[in-house]
Amino acid sequence: MTQENDRLFSRILVPVDGSKFSLQAIRLAARLARECDAGLLLLHVLDTTVVEQLQRFSDKSHNELRADMEKSARGFLEDMSREVREQHITAEVVLREGIPHEVILTEADRWNADLIVMGKLGKRGVSRILLGSVAERVIEFTRLPVMLAAAEDKRIS
Numbered sequence: 236m237t238q239e240n241d242r243l244f245s246r247i248l249v250p251v252d253g254s255k256f257s258l259q260a261i262r263l264a265a266r267l268a269r270e271c272d273a274g275l276l277l278l279h280v281l282d283t284t285v286v287e288q289l290q291r292f293s294d295k296s297h298n299e300l301r302a303d304m305e306k307s308a309r310g311f312l313e314d315m316s317r318e319v320r321e322q323h324i325t326a327e328v329v330l331r332e333g334i335p336h337e338v339i340l341t342e343a344d345r346w347n348a349d350l351i352v353m354g355k356l357g358k359r360g361v362s363r364i365l366l367g368s369v370a371e372r373v374i375e376f377t378r379l380p381v382m383l384a385a386a387e388d389k390r391i392s
Contacts, residue, residue: 244271248348249326250278250339250369253311256354259384261315264352265322267382273350275326277315278342279308280335305330336372343379355383 249264251257261277268275281304289300312328319326327346331338343351353370374381 242271242273244273244350246274246276246346246348247271247350247352248276248278248339248343248346250280250335250351250353250373251312251315252279252354253307253315254354256384258315258318258354260352260354261318262322263382263384265319265324265326267350267352268324268326269322275319275324276342276346276348277312277319277326277328278339279312279330280338281305281308281330281332282335283333301332335369336376339369339373340377343377348379350380350382351377352382352384355385 244267247264247268249257249260251261264275267273281301286297286300286304290297293300295303308330312330316326316328329342331342339351339353342348351373353373355370370381370383
């Protein structure tokens with residue numbers, strides 16, 4: 236077994252949102268984890284600004300909307316965790332709440348990650364245009380290398 240100091244990467248953080256881009260990030264990170272004998276952490280952040288935006292257009296309370304988002308997040312975290320297990324890799328799974336890029340950076344520090352693998356784009360809708368993508372903000376503020384995964388191109392050549 237390789238010493239942790241000798242590995243290219245030993246702790247890979249994968250922020251996920253259930254999009255096709257984060258699925259590709261999971262697949263890429265699992266391959267890297269296998270090759271580097273690295274630990275993997277799957278992280279989803281319940282975006283507090285999205286809950287506030289949704290509440291403006293919904294009859295549901297803040298707590299009901301948050302509970303719905305959490306239920307959905309736990310579902311796709313389980314799906315993504317299953318994807319990793321199918322590749323015979325184990326991963327920690329964490330669900331946090333806050334501003335996504337800030338929570339990702341905090342979690343990377345807390346977990347001592349040495350690489351972040353994330354989807355090129357995620358589920359941010361109009362707020363992405365106004366606020367910039369989570370990936371762009373993570374790249375801007377992290378000291379770690381960040382690898383972006385794009386969704387597979389299904390076009391036939």
